[in-house]
Amino acid sequence: MKRSMIGAVALLLITGAVYSQALVYPKAKKSNQVDDYFGTTVADPYRWMENDTAIETASWVKEENIVTQNYLESIPFREKIKKRLASIWNYPKYSAPFREGEYYYFYKNDGVQNQYVLYRQKGLLGAPEVFLDPNKLSEDGTVALSDFTISNDGKYAVYGVSVGGSDWNEFYVLDVATGRQMMDHIKWVKFSGASWKGEGFYYSRYDEPAKGAELSMKNEFHKVYYHKLGTPQSEDVLTFSNPDYPLRNYYAQVTRDERFLIIYESESTSGSGMYYKDLSIKSSEIKQIVKGFEFEHSVIDNFDDKLLMRTNNGAAKYRLVLVDPQHPADSNWTVIISEKEEPLRGVNLSGGTIVARYLKDASSRAFVHELDGKLKYELKLPNIGSMSGLNSKIEDTLAFYSYSTFTSPPIVYKYNVNKNISTKVRSPQTKFDLSNYVTKQIFYKSKDGTSIPMFLVHHNDVKLDGNNPTLLYGYGGFDISITPRFSLSNTIFLENGGIYVVANIRGGGEYGEEWHKAGTKLNKQNVFDDFIAAAEYLIEKKYTSSEKLAISGRSNGGLLVGACMTQRPELFKVALPGVGVMDMLRFHMFTIGWAWTGDYGSSENEEEFKYLYGYSPLHNIKAGVAYPATMVITADHDDRVVPAHSFKFIATLQENHRGSNPVLARIETMAGHGAGKPTSKRIEEGADILSFLCFNLGMKMDR
Numbered sequence: 115m116k117r118s119m120i121g122a123v124a125l126l127l128i129t130g131a132v133y134s135q136a137l138v139y140p141k142a143k144k145s146n147q148v149d150d151y152f153g154t155t156v157a158d159p160y161r162w163m164e165n166d167t168a169i170e171t172a173s174w175v176k177e178e179n180i181v182t183q184n185y186l187e188s189i190p191f192r193e194k195i196k197k198r199l200a201s202i203w204n205y206p207k208y209s210a211p212f213r214e215g216e217y218y219y220f221y222k223n224d225g226v227q228n229q230y231v232l233y234r235q236k237g238l239l240g241a242p243e244v245f246l247d248p249n250k251l252s253e254d255g256t257v258a259l260s261d262f263t264i265s266n267d268g269k270y271a272v273y274g275v276s277v278g279g280s281d282w283n284e285f286y287v288l289d290v291a292t293g294r295q296m297m298d299h300i301k302w303v304k305f306s307g308a309s310w311k312g313e314g315f316y317y318s319r320y321d322e323p324a325k326g327a328e329l330s331m332k333n334e335f336h337k338v339y340y341h342k343l344g345t346p347q348s349e350d351v352l353t354f355s356n357p358d359y360p361l362r363n364y365y366a367q368v369t370r371d372e373r374f375l376i377i378y379e380s381e382s383t384s385g386s387g388m389y390y391k392d393l394s395i396k397s398s399e400i401k402q403i404v405k406g407f408e409f410e411h412s413v414i415d416n417f418d419d420k421l422l423m424r425t426n427n428g429a430a431k432y433r434l435v436l437v438d439p440q441h442p443a444d445s446n447w448t449v450i451i452s453e454k455e456e457p458l459r460g461v462n463l464s465g466g467t468i469v470a471r472y473l474k475d476a477s478s479r480a481f482v483h484e485l486d487g488k489l490k491y492e493l494k495l496p497n498i499g500s501m502s503g504l505n506s507k508i509e510d511t512l513a514f515y516s517y518s519t520f521t522s523p524p525i526v527y528k529y530n531v532n533k534n535i536s537t538k539v540r541s542p543q544t545k546f547d548l549s550n551y552v553t554k555q556i557f558y559k560s561k562d563g564t565s566i567p568m569f570l571v572h573h574n575d576v577k578l579d580g581n582n583p584t585l586l587y588g589y590g591g592f593d594i595s596i597t598p599r600f601s602l603s604n605t606i607f608l609e610n611g612g613i614y615v616v617a618n619i620r621g622g623g624e625y626g627e628e629w630h631k632a633g634t635k636l637n638k639q640n641v642f643d644d645f646i647a648a649a650e651y652l653i654e655k656k657y658t659s660s661e662k663l664a665i666s667g668r669s670n671g672g673l674l675v676g677a678c679m680t681q682r683p684e685l686f687k688v689a690l691p692g693v694g695v696m697d698m699l700r701f702h703m704f705t706i707g708w709a710w711t712g713d714y715g716s717s718e719n720e721e722e723f724k725y726l727y728g729y730s731p732l733h734n735i736k737a738g739v740a741y742p743a744t745m746v747i748t749a750d751h752d753d754r755v756v757p758a759h760s761f762k763f764i765a766t767l768q769e770n771h772r773g774s775n776p777v778l779a780r781i782e783t784m785a786g787h788g789a790g791k792p793t794s795k796r797i798e799e800g801a802d803i804l805s806f807l808c809f810n811l812g813m814k815m816d817r
Contacts, residue, residue, distance in 0.1 A: 279786020
């Protein structure tokens with residue numbers, strides 16, 4: 115028996131060492147497609163993969179998934195990881211409640227339900243009842259609730275659904291008292307909420323796309339409509355459009371008292387123009403308040419005829435101002451809360467006060483102010499964590515929020531605004547003991563000397579011997595701040611001796627607009643340098659080594675991973691680029707990609723083309739180079755970052771990579787960019803990623 119066990123172990127070791135060398139990747143056909151960019155010719159042999167509905171693309175995807183699944187099935191602890199992940203996932207999860215009329219609403223997942231269920235209860239002490247269960251909308255859980263907004267009189271609710279993870283939404287209307295679905299059905303909604311006015315609501319949509327191109331064609335001519343309850347969509351009133359600028363988006367917001375309609379105009383992911391209409395005057399016209407897209411603006415609400423607005427105009431880290439729309443010039447603004455050292459990330463009105471939410475070194479802070487801006491007190495929060503929202507109305511004295519850390523799932527708090535007291539309402543009980551794990555923040559120097567913050571999470575008895583498996587995560591773009599969040603998948607990595615690291619690199623919003631701009635367009639290399647410097651720091655300080663270091667990121671973070679693994683392939687053992695932007699010369703040609711040129715620049719500009727071409731992951735794969743063990747993750751319904759990015763990248767990588775490390779693609783079906791993904795698919799994906807990660811880092815997976 116002892117001899118047979120030794121043989122089995124030896125077989126597993128041989129399988130792990132040799133399997134990747136024996137991998138035979140699908141043969142992808144190559145075309146002679148060549149493009150000329152300002153005199154530079156660029157080959158694009160896998161251009162055909164951009165047709166995501168073509169039979170030959172589907173056939174290639176099927177072959178790729180077969181190779182990947184065969185590899186994953188050879189990993190001896192894959193099923194163990196999947197069972198462990200499903201087990202620790204199975205605990206009740208709650209959102210912070212929000213009040214509408216006499217009811218409090220909240221989302222709950224009993225454990226492994228595919229989608230969160232919307233509940234309501236009458237008052238704080240009422241018995242909860244199911245109000246809307248999206249799990250009943252499809253057998254496989256791939257239809258997700260994407261929006262939910264109740265009318266100001268509390269009679270009706272709009273809810274949106276997304277199918278298969280797509281950004282396309284369909285809106286329906288419920289009678290709140292009875293739960294009965296009404297006849298209203300709105301299609302081709304995208305990048306929009308529903309904002310109520312009287313017996314109807316404003317929303318934004320595109321024209322119906324060409325059949326077969328719904329998930330890839332460029333999104334153009336966004337329009338704002340008004341829908342009156344009980345009428346067909348064909349009768350909806352066009353409220354605002356701008357046919358001279360097809361590549362702009364419009365978002366409608368109605369103030370709490372339904373007096374003002376606010377319309378935001380954008381042409382990229384940051385910066386907004388703004389229009390308004392006084393709905394109390396029937397003959398009033400839509401007028402522009404803010405021109406151009408240099409700054410970001412958002413209306414919190416109105417006080418009589420004035421608008422309370424958060425802006426970074428004149429304040430790179432944002433300030434709160436009161437604007438008279440009749441005299442909108444910024445010289446006429448009244449400052450309510452001045453710019454501070456920390457960026458102002460959000461504002462809520464509660465209990466007749468202003469609650470201002472800030473970031474201090476990528477961790478949440480909150481302060482309560484009088485309506486005139488005078489500081490009352492700080493809302494005390496636990497250390498190193500993330501506050502999610504502050505659900506309340508200006509007349510309520512109670513507010514609700516969630517707070518999460520790297521080692522604690524979201525805890526729901528009730529906050530008494532007048533007494534400045536937070537009380538735990540929901541404290542989830544997980545099947546993982548995180549009491550022996552620590553979170554610390556350090557600062558390291560990037561290539562140009564900039565100080566970058568980084569969070570490290572690990573067991574409290576970690577040894578700095580350079581032998582710890584380490585997962586480094588980053589994003590670095592679009593003014594998005596990466597703050598402490600709990601991840602069930604990370605717990606498995608941690609409990610088996612891993613170190614989880616988040617680098618708050620430039621391009622994000624952790625330190626305001628200057629931090630964001632320092633990682634955009636011709637400064638984008640700063641983002642990659644920051645991430646590479648984080649890896650070098652971890653190796654220098656003996657947390658890990660190149661043979662034990664993995665990098666991960668999704669979307670813009672997938673671009674980050676792709677750029678870093680092609681610039682410094684020897685630095686990392688494993689690379690996990692998820693739903694990444696990999697073709698920096700053509701990203702703007704699909705769906706909403708044109709809006710990213712504000713961060714990336716465009717290949718249609720000669721100077722920006724040269725810069726983009728210099729780091730584009732797809733175009734910087736070199737023949738004969740040994741790249742890290744790579745698993746590219748994408749999905750067939752991703753109409754945010756179309757899967758062609760990942761398809762072309764992995765085909766090129768498989769063609770050129772040399773060495774024993776596997777380079778694979780995991781291509782999910784009936785899933786999109788990530789939002790609304792059912793729990794069953796999240797567990798499957800998490801188990802596959804963890805298995806690939808831990809196997810290629812040489813982890814034993816004792817737990």
